[in-house]
Amino acid sequence: MPRQISAPRGTRDLLPEDGPAWERVESVARDLSRRYAFERIEVPLFERAELFARGLGESSDAVEKEMFRVSGARGSDEERAAWALRPEPTAGIVRSFIENGMHVRPGPLRLTMIGPMFRYDRPQAGRYRQFTQWDVEVLGDAGPAVDAELIELGQRFYGELGLTDVVAHVNSIGDAACRPAYRQALVDYFGAHLDRLTDDSRRRLEINPLRVLDDKHLAGDLVDGAPRSTDHLCDECRTHLRGVLDLLDALGVRHVVDHRLVRGLDYYTRTAFEFAIAGHEGQQQALGGGGRYDGLVELLGGRATPGIGFGIGLDRTVLAMAEQEVALPSSAPLVAVVGSGDDHADRLRIAATLRAAGLAIRPDGSTRKLGKQLESAVKAGATWAVIIGAEVADEQVALKNLATGEQSNVAVDLVAASING
RNA sequence: GUGGCCUUAGCUCAACCGGCAGAGCAUCGGAUUGUGGUUCCGAAGGUUACGGGUUCGACCCCCGUAGGCCACCCCA
Numbered sequence A: 001m002p003r004q005i006s007a008p009r010g011t012r013d014l015l016p017e018d019g020p021a022w023e024r025v026e027s028v029a030r031d032l033s034r035r036y037a038f039e040r041i042e043v044p045l046f047e048r049a050e051l052f053a054r055g056l057g058e059s060s061d062a063v064e065k066e067m068f069r070v071s072g073a074r075g076s077d078e079e080r081a082a083w084a085l086r087p088e089p090t091a092g093i094v095r096s097f098i099e100n101g102m103h104v105r106p107g108p109l110r111l112t113m114i115g116p117m118f119r120y121d122r123p124q125a126g127r128y129r130q131f132t133q134w135d136v137e138v139l140g141d142a143g144p145a146v147d148a149e150l151i152e153l154g155q156r157f158y159g160e161l162g163l164t165d166v167v168a169h170v171n172s173i174g175d176a177a178c179r180p181a182y183r184q185a186l187v188d189y190f191g192a193h194l195d196r197l198t199d200d201s202r203r204r205l206e207i208n209p210l211r212v213l214d215d216k217h218l219a220g221d222l223v224d225g226a227p228r229s230t231d232h233l234c235d236e237c238r239t240h241l242r243g244v245l246d247l248l249d250a251l252g253v254r255h256v257v258d259h260r261l262v263r264g265l266d267y268y269t270r271t272a273f274e275f276a277i278a279g280h281e282g283q284q285q286a287l288g289g290g291g292r293y294d295g296l297v298e299l300l301g302g303r304a305t306p307g308i309g310f311g312i313g314l315d316r317t318v319l320a321m322a323e324q325e326v327a328l329p330s331s332a333p334l335v336a337v338v339g340s341g342d343d344h345a346d347r348l349r350i351a352a353t354l355r356a357a358g359l360a361i362r363p364d365g366s367t368r369k370l371g372k373q374l375e376s377a378v379k380a381g382a383t384w385a386v387i388i389g390a391e392v393a394d395e396q397v398a399l400k401n402l403a404t405g406e407q408s409n410v411a412v413d414l415v416a417a418s419i420n421g
Numbered sequence B: 001g002u003g004g005c006c007u008u009a010g011c012u013c014a015a016c017c018g019g020c021a022g023a024g025c026a027u028c029g030g031a032u033u034g035u036g037g038u039u040c041c042g043a044a045g046g047u048u049a050c051g052g053g054u055u056c057g058a059c060c061c062c063c064g065u066a067g068g069c070c071a072c073c074c075c076a
Helices: A016-035 A049-056 A090-099 A144-161 A179-191 A199-207 A209-214 A220-225 A235-251 A314-323 A344-356 A370-379 A390-394 A412-420
Strands: A046-048 A068-070 A083-085 A109-118 A130-139 A166-172 A255-257 A269-277 A286-292 A307-313 A334-338 A360-363 A384-387 A396-401 A407-411
Touching: A016 A109, A016 A130, A016 A144, A016 A314, A046 A049, A046 A090, A049 A083, A049 A090, A090 A109, A090 A130, A090 A307, A130 A144, A130 A314, A144 A166, A144 A235, A144 A269, A144 A286, A144 A307, A144 A314, A166 A235, A179 A199, A179 A209, A199 A209, A235 A255, A235 A269, A269 A307, A286 A314, A307 A314, A334 A344, A334 A370, A344 A360, A344 A412, A370 A384, A390 A396, A396 A412, A407 A412
Parallel strands: A166 A255, A334 A360, A334 A384
Antiparallel strands: A046 A083, A068 A083, A109 A130, A130 A307, A166 A269, A269 A286, A286 A307, A384 A396, A396 A407
């Protein structure tokens, strides 16, 4: 017996019973993408590692310790270390935007994608090394209206899935004009309380002071006394944030201003937001997040173009739906086609006819007795059975409702209407 | 990357102090040749995660590895 091989750490298989919830989540995401006029884009699952290092920032966790390196079979060590699986979608999409000269397209450009992301992190419930995100990006729109529109879109997504208790956390972390002063204010403040910081935070204070605010070990009074980014915004950033918040109020979108929300990636400017679910204080409460990245396109070599987007974690969304026991819409009826003896030609012929009429058909391929075939049909989730007998000579079959047991002879042409009626 | 708990049949779990690995559910087959769900009978399913060690003897004790869960770090 060969040794058994198991799935890589931090990955899992989606099994047939997981299908309906994922179908639901993906179909709502796709339908909202359509209704919000996003166009589909696909970019590679791996890129040059340098793209992520430059785009997300060397000091971001995703680059510093979660980069999932891949190597080609040939080439120098240098070449083989040059690739990484994407930890998030934005850098690749912006790369594609620049590379394909998309700035000449009529803007603003609204792009969307659903696909797997990879982070070499320690696995935990709701945290995987391969996970799936629904991503939307808008390039070429600097105004606050699009910020509000995206936050509203995220909230609508959860709402349409039946997830309650999702709150949008919103903050502004300023831009190139005002962030340096805010950084300095944080350095001054936390520098005066070095003894109360963790080692990690002391290190962050030098590399990226904003992220000290992320530290959950920070004492409450230290947090309350810390400088707030919203108090250090330049006029443009303050006006922008005001605009976003006013629009959210006008739209009735549930949100809170969260002064500790700074986001882990370096490319964000101004608006940062996160969708958090209640009841997960601390842990994996972030179902999705995003923000504005007005400097990223230029940073990656394109002409200056404002951008904003979000990524929503579909794994955590599915998990939250299971926890809250959200009901899934009932699926289309499944019809089994059963018969007796070796009448498979009739079974398959009628199955094809019914499929052409749009029904989901599961023909029984066995020669087992009818009772066994019906039993297996029920176990497979069929709600109707088409039983083929002598009447097939007149293009008639017995149509049985497996829930009620009712049965009657119906012309093959009328089966679909009988079931759907 | 740090720490704690855990791993026995597909699933949920038993197995006394170290003495022949079991049950329920699920699966498959059968209960006088055309109708399922209940019931009854039966079958199959295991290198006890993997590798070493101690012992006459290891699911059980020791070491290592892998994986899972939880809490950190951080995030989706």
